[in-house]
Amino acid sequence: MALITAKDLCIGYDSDALIKNLNFSINSGDYLCIIGENGSGKSTLMKTLLGLRSPLSGEIIKGEGLKDNEIGYLPQQTQIQKDFPAAVREIVLSGCQGRAGLRPFYTKEEKQLAETNMERLGITHLRNRCYRELSGGQQQRVLLARALCATRKILLLDEPVSGLDPKVTQEMYDLIASLNKDGITIVMISHDIAQAVHYASHILHIGERIFYCSTNDYLMSAPGRLFVTPGKGGFKEWQKH
Amino acid sequence: MAETLITYLEYPFVRNALIVGVLISLCSSLLGVTLVLKRFSFIGDGLSHVAFGGIAIAAVMNVTNEMLIVLPVTVISAILLLRTGQNTKIKGDAAIAMISVGALAFGYLLMNIFSSSSNVSGDVCTTLFGSTSILTLSSWEVALCIVLSILVVLIFVLFYNKIFAVTFDEDFAIAAGTDANRYNLLVAVIVAVIIVLAMNLVGSLLISALVIFPALSAMRLYDNFKSVTICSAILSVICSLLGMIISILGGTPVGSTIVAVDVAAFIICYVAGRFLKGAKK
Numbered sequence: 001m002a003l004i005t006a007k008d009l010c011i012g013y014d015s016d017a018l019i020k021n022l023n024f025s026i027n028s029g030d031y032l033c034i035i036g037e038n039g040s041g042k043s044t045l046m047k048t049l050l051g052l053r054s055p056l057s058g059e060i061i062k063g064e065g066l067k068d069n070e071i072g073y074l075p076q077q078t079q080i081q082k083d084f085p086a087a088v089r090e091i092v093l094s095g096c097q098g099r100a101g102l103r104p105f106y107t108k109e110e111k112q113l114a115e116t117n118m119e120r121l122g123i124t125h126l127r128n129r130c131y132r133e134l135s136g137g138q139q140q141r142v143l144l145a146r147a148l149c150a151t152r153k154i155l156l157l158d159e160p161v162s163g164l165d166p167k168v169t170q171e172m173y174d175l176i177a178s179l180n181k182d183g184i185t186i187v188m189i190s191h192d193i194a195q196a197v198h199y200a201s202h203i204l205h206i207g208e209r210i211f212y213c214s215t216n217d218y219l220m221s222a223p224g225r226l227f228v229t230p231g232k233g234g235f236k237e238w239q240k241h
Numbered sequence: 242m243a244e245t246l247i248t249y250l251e252y253p254f255v256r257n258a259l260i261v262g263v264l265i266s267l268c269s270s271l272l273g274v275t276l277v278l279k280r281f282s283f284i285g286d287g288l289s290h291v292a293f294g295g296i297a298i299a300a301v302m303n304v305t306n307e308m309l310i311v312l313p314v315t316v317i318s319a320i321l322l323l324r325t326g327q328n329t330k331i332k333g334d335a336a337i338a339m340i341s342v343g344a345l346a347f348g349y350l351l352m353n354i355f356s357s358s359s360n361v362s363g364d365v366c367t368t369l370f371g372s373t374s375i376l377t378l379s380s381w382e383v384a385l386c387i388v389l390s391i392l393v394v395l396i397f398v399l400f401y402n403k404i405f406a407v408t409f410d411e412d413f414a415i416a417a418g419t420d421a422n423r424y425n426l427l428v429a430v431i432v433a434v435i436i437v438l439a440m441n442l443v444g445s446l447l448i449s450a451l452v453i454f455p456a457l458s459a460m461r462l463y464d465n466f467k468s469v470t471i472c473s474a475i476l477s478v479i480c481s482l483l484g485m486i487i488s489i490l491g492g493t494p495v496g497s498t499i500v501a502v503d504v505a506a507f508i509i510c511y512v513a514g515r516f517l518k519g520a521k522k
Contacts, residue, residue: 050416069418075410084278084409087465094406098417104399130464150417 002027002063003154003185004049009058011041011048017056018044024204024212028064028153031177031186033196036206042189043076045206046158049187066154069098072147074157077139082132088142089127092118095149110149117145121175137168144175154185161192173199242490249489257383262481262499264390265439266451270477271397272432273456274470275408283334284322285452287341288436289445291318293369294344296440297351308385312437318344319433323425369446378441386438393431400424405466442481443496454503455480461507461514480506 002025012018018041026032034042047053049060050073062068072095095117096110118124121141126134131142140160147155160176161169177199180186190196196203203218205211211218249255269285276284295314299307322336352365378386397404406414407424415421432452439448455477459469484499491498 047412050412052412052415067418071416073413073416075412075416078410078412080278080280081409085460085464085466085469086405086409087467090405090466091409094402094409094414095417097403097406097414097419100402104402106402128465133464146413150413156416 003030003066005061005063006049007059007061009048009060010056011044011053012056013044015056019206019210022058022210022212026154026185026187026202028185029180029183030202031180031200032188032202032204033200034187034189034204034206035191035193035196040206042206043158046156046187046189050156064153069101070151070153072149072151072155074140074143074147074155074160076158076162084132086131087127088118088123088129088131088134089114091131091142092127092145092149095146098150113149114145117148120148121145135168136164137172140164140172141175148179148184152184154187155179157186157188159189159191161190245490246486254378255489257378257380258495259482259485261378261383261386262442262485262495263478264386265435265442266455266477266481266499267474268390268393268431268435269439269448269451270455270473271394271470272428272435273452273454273477274459274466274473275404275428276432277453277456277460278408280334281323281337282453283337283341283449284319284432285436285449286446287322287337288315288319288433289440289448290341290345290348291315292437292440293445294348294351297348301351301355308437311440312434315437316430316433319429319436320426323429323432369444382441389434389438393435396427396431400427401470404428409466443499447496447500450500450503451477451481454500454507458503458507458510461510462517476506476510477503 005025006022009022010017010020011022022045034045036042044053048055050071051068093106093111093114096106096113100106100110115124118127121144123138123141123145126138126142131139134142144155144157144160147157155176157176161172164172173195176186176188180199188196188200197215197219200215202214203211205218211221213221250259276282292311292315295311296307298314299310302310304310318340322340349365403414403419403424406419407421411421435452436448439451443451455473456469458476459473463469463472480502481499484502485495487493487502488495488498
């Protein structure tokens with residue numbers, strides 16, 4: 001039984017389906033990269049997996065005892081957060097909200113968990129700093145620490161490196177890979193195909209044709225070769241065939 | 242001056258006014274931080290105009306206890322505004338503007354057509370800019386205000402962590418299993434209750450000031466959520482007290498004096514914040 005299985009999934013807005021008949025499953029320990037062009041429905045797919053919007057048809061089956069409040073999510077930054085007066089420690093701790101249920105205050109264990117995750121991501125020294133004053137990379141680490149407070153099993157990351165400089169981007173990829181090594185399943189939306197095939201175990205390619213397979217199969221496939229090897233006409237060329 | 246003040250304080254109605262004023266400003270400032278951050282600064286304005294419309298209806302129907310009409314109408318509007326804020330065809334700011342202006346016009350129209358009083362413009366003016374009614378509160382109203390305020394503070398403290406999580410990142414909160422809609426609803430209802438209470442104090446045109454000024458002032462000084470919330474509550478209480486005392490001593494209108502003090506506090510905090518930031522660097 002897979003952690004998350006999508007069965008004949010159709011997603012989109014109102015009645016316009018962006019993606020039709022999507023089938024894939026995410027197993028424990030996988031590192032799945034979702035790639036595709038802008039507007040192809042990557043973020044919508046992720047929001048559907050998270051339960052933020054309902055699918056037009058088909059279903060999402062959660063297995064291995066994965067509960068709704070055990071999913072960690074790293075969203076894209078919102079406008080509101082850019083001038084939000086919040087300390088790093090407050091934000092990381094708010095990741096424990098899902099497990100707290102109706103209990104009004106955080107327990108010692110939850111506070112400890114927040115500290116542990118700040119340590120894990122190397123942001124303990126920032127704990128009392130204001131979120132809006134941090135650099136882009138630091139902000140992503142804070143949100144990642146918060147997501148880790150919400151889950152031990154699976155992280156869904158929506159373009160975690162957008163807007164980061166190359167050095168910080170590399171650090172972020174290494175960090176995510178190390179979390180994956182620790183046993184956390186990763187589902188990530190990415191624009192960076194070179195990095196995606198380097199780190200991911202599976203690729204879900206969304207576009208006019210949908211492609212789901214392991215990274216090795218993807219590299220051998222026609223779209224993978226066209227996409228990854230430069231100078232051969234690329235994706236557009238393949239779609240014409 | 243102190244003697245005059247003490248003489249005034251011996252009157253129970255002055256004491257009542259001070260108690261109610263402090264409680265209302267405390268409650269409104271607590272939620273102010275959330276509302277400002279969620280870009281709902283104008284909801285106070287919108288809802289108070291709805292409440293104005295409610296008062297007009299109550300006056301026309303000759304209902305003696307206007308709370309019975311005003312409270313439910315305002316609560317329902319608040320729910321409609323905050324719940325449908327995210328995914329509607331008419332966006333949040335436009336929806337607020339629509340309801341607020343509509344209710345204002347409708348209320349004034351009703352008051353004019355079915356007027357039972359000889360001084361319509363006087364009535365309207367007191368509802369819009371606050372009246373002396375804060376000085377004529379019955380003990381029943383004071384009790385109601387105390388109970389509701391305790392309830393608001395209690396709910397805020399109990400749900401503080403959830404309100405923070407939902408305000409900072411609604412999508413994440415939902416993904417992590419928090420029922421964000423429930424808390425949005427809760428905030429909407431509390432906001433509506435506070436606004437109906439606060440109409441006595443500053444009137445429906447100035448109510449936004451009580452909600453947003455303390456929050457904005459506190460944000461100049463502090464940069465974490467807890468400190469901002471606490472600071473905004475304290476600032477709000479001090480400003481209201483000061484405003485009411487000035488208005489008692491100087492004979493100025495209560496509502497606008499309080500708001501003037503709030504504005505002054507904001508300017509002071511703004512300058513102080515600039516200095517603090519400069520000192521840090």
